[in-house]
Amino acid sequence: MSIFINKETRIVVQGVTGQEGSFWTKHMLDMGATVVAGVTPGKEGQDVHGVPVFHTVAGAVETHAADAAMLFVPPRFTKDAIYEALDAGIRKIVTIADGIPLHDQIQIRAAAQSVGARVVGGNTSGVISPGQSMLGIFPYWIERVYKPGRIGVMTRSGSLTNEVTAMVVREGFGVSTLIGVGGDPVPGSRFAEFLEEYQADDDTDAVVIVGELGGTMEEEVAQAIADGRFTKPLVAFLAGRTAPKGKRMGHAGAIVTGGTGTVEAKIAALEGAGAVVAERPSHVGRLLAERITGGKR
Amino acid sequence: MRRLEHQGKSVFAEAGIPVPPSRLVEVGGPAAAADVDAIAGHVQQAAAELVAAHGADAPVVVKAQVMMGGRGKAGLIKVAQGPNAAEIAGAAAAAARTVVASAAGVGVDLPALLVERGVEIHQELYLSVTADAAAGRFVILACAEGGVEIEELAAQRPEAIHRVSVDPFRGLQPYQARALGFAMGLPKAQAMAFAAIVQKLYQVFRQHDAELAEINPLFVTADGELVAGDAKLMIDDNSLDRQPGYQLQRDQFESDAAFEAAREGIPYVQFDGEISLMCAGAGLTTTVFDLVNLEGGSVANYLEFGGPNYRKAGRAMELCLKNRSSVILVVTFGTIARADVMAQGVVDAIRELKPDRPIVTCIRGTNEEEAERILRDAGLEPLFDTEEAVRRAIALSGGAHGGASTTGPAATSSGASAREARS
The missing domain is CATH 3.40.50.720 (NAD(P)-binding Rossmann-like Domain)
Known part of the structure; x- marks a missing residue:
């Protein structure tokens, strides 16, 4: 589903x-x-x-x-x-x-x-369940990105989602539902708020999050995993690991202020909770494959 | 949009928040090019006026009006003291020379100097209003220890920071402001004065569509008065339509290119490395930025021409060419920002601007087959893998040099590689 x-x-x-x-x-x-x-x-x-x-x-x-x-x-x-x-x-x-x-x-x-x-x-580009429904502006006709499948994707960015999801599909997977929460400082919904639904969805085997510097949404995902609210495999790619402090990298929400919002802290939180963080988009598919065995793609 | 201290203080004063008496001395342009004698003269006169109006029983403070933090440590704030009016004014002139020299040393633009009457400080407090993204509310932070880096304090001793969460529909309630005043451990009169300032700062925050309204430090004087020692006011760029009082100005930006990009609505960040990024999408551009650094290259500028700007390839390339970069790297994976339109834009820009450096393209997304044809017809070699494009750009920029992120040698002559990449 x-x-x-x-x-x-x-x-x-x-x-x-x-x-x-x-x-x-x-x-x-x-x-x-x-x-x-x-x-x-x-x-x-x-x-x-x-x-x-x-x-x-x-x-x-x-x-x-x-x-x-x-x-x-x-x-x-x-x-x-x-x-x-x-x-x-x-x-x-x-x-x-x-x-x-x-x-x-x-x-x-x-x-x-x-x-x-x-x-x-x-x-944001919106929400898409490939082959079923779309509230958004996704190039669903690009088959090497928007293939139906069993991986949930959540993202703060549009073009980067195409880049990362293409790597998921290249590994033979497809997407159950892709949710773009968007790049604003105060998005209407946050990553962690969808984890319960992905957890309950029998047709989602794992979740990929495409995050970036700024804010605390990735840390909230780590907390949900640590609390046992989400137990499926989770692979993250985070943009901005080499970004300097205090510079706004495109999105209004993508800025490190004071000590909060660094990718370093997000990686530590996610890995500490048992999630995997890919250094590059091209690693995402392989890391996913390593954590899903025997399942349908 | 960040406002300078004196601009923030004007707004605060209008709202009824006490600020020290002051005079502004305009400078403008790079500090290194400033006419120091003339500025010292103006500051001396301003200091004399302040002393004449308010008495010679307090020093005068000369403060550089620049966007950077940590001004005290950088020598950008100096106190002028003296036993009488003439000596205070003379000391202010000397302080002005020191501050301008420090600003020149840091290499910043210096729009103005603020000449301010000093206060006798009994205590320093912290107060700010900002957005609480996770809660979907506004939040007021206050601390009885001002003058500190609040984020550091939050990490080390979070219990020292008092938070009041404000419902965005009900707004700040008087009881919430009072509670903060008492939480500061202040005597009753000061606690009430603090509460009044909290309410006024919240009004400023809401009425000006601020991202942040901060007073750090908020002085308690020896006489028990509360006075704003500094002002940090950041206006939400997305609200400028309904905030006609605020306009983008050159002195808010660190380069001509950054200012022009902001006026065009093109996201742009200045760096000083070798590779100009001309990409689409914030996340993808940031990822390319990371990949360049991870592969040992360096970035000259971050620039996005995706989204609503995807027909602005020419303008984007012009901005990149203002930098001393040695390569322009184009990476896109767009939806509405059609690949064929972006490819055509890049080709047209090359024809018009005749760039003196090579262009590496990795343009994918809607209509990418057509984009590939357009690029090939123009003699460019279209790439389709982001990491390959990054490595190609680094090779053309003279190769990796140890992962430096923001520094690098001046642009190398790249005419040969430009011809190679375009022929």
Whole structure:
């Protein structure tokens, strides 16, 4: 199977009539995702690639029982769009917006937590369960990356995910569900929050995390392993092991401040808990193979 | 966007946080090029004004307004003392010369000097407001031992740091501010004054969309007053749309290339090694940065032209060419950032800019077959393996030299290899 999304996930696309929204709605449909409705205020009654458009998320939910939202909404309107989805009862939301103000990120995460919802992103490619469903902007047509299989992948980065996942597939594996939590300092959801679902998923044999310098998400994964909350094999690749302190490496969240956020500390935490850390993307597949024996790929 | 001390203090003062009386003396440009005599004269005059307005019973402090931390140790803050107004002003002029010389020694730009009335310090406190990512809340940190490196203290004696977690919808409550004041172990009047400053600093943090608002040290004077000794205010770059008071300025950046990149929205970090990275995606670019260092090469600049910038290959290459690098290394694996568009962009940029150094390309992702054809037609050799591309770039840059990450010899002449790579 998969986690978070599958064939049954009923998707509403917010910002569906925009250039990106329309383009990726077509791709989500082509990949097999169940997109039931779109939202663009002022354009109710139109359709985009056969998907009916509504003024409001509430309207889309009422008519088509949407239960997940995919946002193609600019960063400064993202908070409003997420509140709208939450208020319409949606509990799975993905935003790819790059540039959500920090204070909005905090409020988005707090609002989602207060109703038990999951927001994934921003600054991400989204979530994909290859062959089943996609809330995001993945090049699923690149077969050497997006092959269905039994490895869960979580990542803070887009292009690097292609690089690392290609190495997983090269070794003969495929992906159950790939979750891009994104590169923001305060992502809506954090690595460790998905581990329980990967643990419970019979079709996920192991998890790969693609992390980087900054923040504490990798340490939280290490803690979950140490606590016994996650017991499947876990291989990590972490970008920024040679990055200097105090420099922001691309992502807003990728910065070492004071003593926290160094890759060195993350490696120590993960290895201390029993996870494996690959020095280079090209090592990930082999390390995975060493820890999975006899299973299907 | 980090603000200079005096800019942060202006914001704090507007919000009602006490700061020492001061005058600003503008300098501008590299400290080494500053007109020291003129600056010393202006500082002397500023010090005389301060003493005339507030009395000669306190020294004057001359502080370099630079982005770096550890200014005291670097000689960028000097105290001017004297028995009377004239001698204090004279000492301030001498202090200014010392500070400018120190700044020149460090090699930084020096936008201004802050000339400030000194205070008699009884105690130093620490206070900051920032985001708590894991909790999805704001957090206030306070400590009765200011003037320290707070992260070091957090690692060594976390119990010395008091934390108040703030609900982002309810906001900071007065009781939370009061509790912090009492936790500092201050007498009642000072505890209440501290609580008032906590509330004002939180307002500044929220109203200015700050990543960090910090007062370190927050002085308790011999008279029992609380005064901000320093100000560190960092504004969230993602909020500049709704913070019209803040604009990107050259003096916030360490090079022309870094400033121009920021204005274009191109992520860029300045280094001084051999290989200019022109890659796509933050994680992938950082990984290439690591691989270059692991393989014994050195990086001249970090630059991303992926995401929304994938049609900006020309601009990206221009920025790389501002560095004395000897190779440009292009590595991408893009989705929306189509491989064919990026490849065409690189080819067009080479035609227009005629770079004097070789370009190594490893462009993959959407439409990569078309990208390969475009690169081959232009006489480039497309590579498909990131590590191979990194090793090729290092070889073209003169080979590995012991894993130095940020240093390296000046760019070697690479005309021959440029022709080789492009023919």
